[in-house]
Amino acid sequence: MNRKLLLISNSTNKGEDYLAWCKYLIEEFLTKNKIKEVLFIPYAGVSMGYDNYEKKVKDVFSTMGVRLYSIHKENDAKKAVNEAKCIAVGGGNTFHLVYELYKNGIMNLISQRCNQGLPYMGWSAGSNVAGLSLKTTNDMPIIEPESFDTMGLVPFQINPHYTDFFDPKHGGETRDDRLNEFIIVNPSIYVAAIREATALKLEDGNLSLVGRDNKMKVFHANMETKEYGLTDDINFLMK
Amino acid sequence: MNRKLLLISNSTNKGEDYLAWCKYLIEEFLTKNKIKEVLFIPYAGVSMGYDNYEKKVKDVFSTMGVRLYSIHKENDAKKAVNEAKCIAVGGGNTFHLVYELYKNGIMNLISQRCNQGLPYMGWSAGSNVAGLSLKTTNDMPIIEPESFDTMGLVPFQINPHYTDFFDPKHGGETRDDRLNEFIIVNPSIYVAAIREATALKLEDGNLSLVGRDNKMKVFHANMETKEYGLTDDINFLMK
Secondary structure: OOOOEEEEOOOOOOOOOOOOOOHHHHHHHHHHOOOOEEEEEOOOOOOOOHHHHHHHHHHHHHOOOOEEEEHHHOOOHHHHHHHOOOEEEOOOOHHHHHHHHHHOOOHHHHHHHHHOOOOEEEEOHHHHOOOOEOOOOOOOOOOOOOOOEOOOOOOOEEEEEEOOOOOOOOOOOOHHHHHHHHHHHOOOOOEEEEEOOEEEEEEOOEEEEEEOOOOEEEEEOOEEEEEEOOOOOOHHHHO | OOOOEEEEOOOOOOOOOOOOOOHHHHHHHHHHOOOOEEEEEOOOOOOOOHHHHHHHHHHHHHOOOOEEEEHHHOOOHHHHHHHOOOEEEOOOOHHHHHHHHHHOOOHHHHHHHHHOOOOEEEEOHHHHOOOOEOOOOOOOOOOOOOOOEOOOOOOOEEEEEEOOOOOOOOOOOOHHHHHHHHHHHOOOOOEEEEEOOEEEEEEOOEEEEEEOOOOEEEEEOOEEEEEEOOOOOOHHHHO
């Protein structure tokens, strides 16, 4: 297996343009893999409509000289996946994304193709579904998908938009509380909690944290929660 | 149908004791319905263990002269529900609660009995499941339940721990963004978003907001989001 993955925590930093912080990572990924066209999956988008979502992303990719086209305008979603040169899955609501991926019959197909080397990039919900399941999403379950299982392009869970922050006046769970509950119920599985302005990159068989210097946190039932930075070896997650 | 419901947003306000803010509401509810023993459902609890959870709640109820006993110690969960004089469902992780309610075969049974007048109280996840589905929970989907459908003791959705607050440095969705996505996908359904230190009470066929003077917010696809206070008529939600 020679998987090529770029799994971005968040599209947009507060106060910055859409996909601005990670544009250099996307450009590097496309250049290294000689990608000139990208099949876009807008299914996580709920409120803006797929046409608007496609335009928003297409505008960014066109500045890199890459043609991006959305699966919602293709007659045959499976054929589109089979013929794609690269897949990009946008953020939004993870449950809606997973629901539509199953409904359109392409969850397992994308998984198969990308496990065989088709370049895959995603941000937020699009990174989430590259993991084993949606069980560490932060999103509201507004629609019931066929299954919680996702693509398994990496053998662990991703928690995008990871944050330590919590409203000091509010009584609910912190993000760490929630992820600690996940590992109690799923004790054999690692969770990679990636902060904003970071991404996970898998290329040439090497997994690394890239982006700004915001450490990721790894949760597992049998170890102390630990942070890893840009230069740390995190390939134990791939085993 | 003469349903008797007390659906509490949160067990604990920051800095106060467990169930302290809502103890007078629980006491009123138990007294009005002449309840001397309560069957407790601890299934939303993930990290503390059911024994500890039972003890924590039992200690509060015993100060009101009420015997509370947990379903996890009963040999036959269905029989326990059938013989219960009142049901109390505690907070925690809603997905875990729904998973266990189905696994133990009592989701529909509790629904039937409480629709026929068995008094029901819940807090947080326990209030969530009194609505139509878990689709407006704030919790992480750490385990996959048989279905997202819940008890339907009220014909709308509940969002407990509702808050307007959002970390100004973070780029993700606000609570309102998430609930607005829910009504886009589910345009016929009302969401009652109840702030901390409030509860919904249904008695004598009348639904009201009770607790401290923190207005609830109602979301629906065909109306402007609107706030309702302690003295407002909210019975339109029951239709």
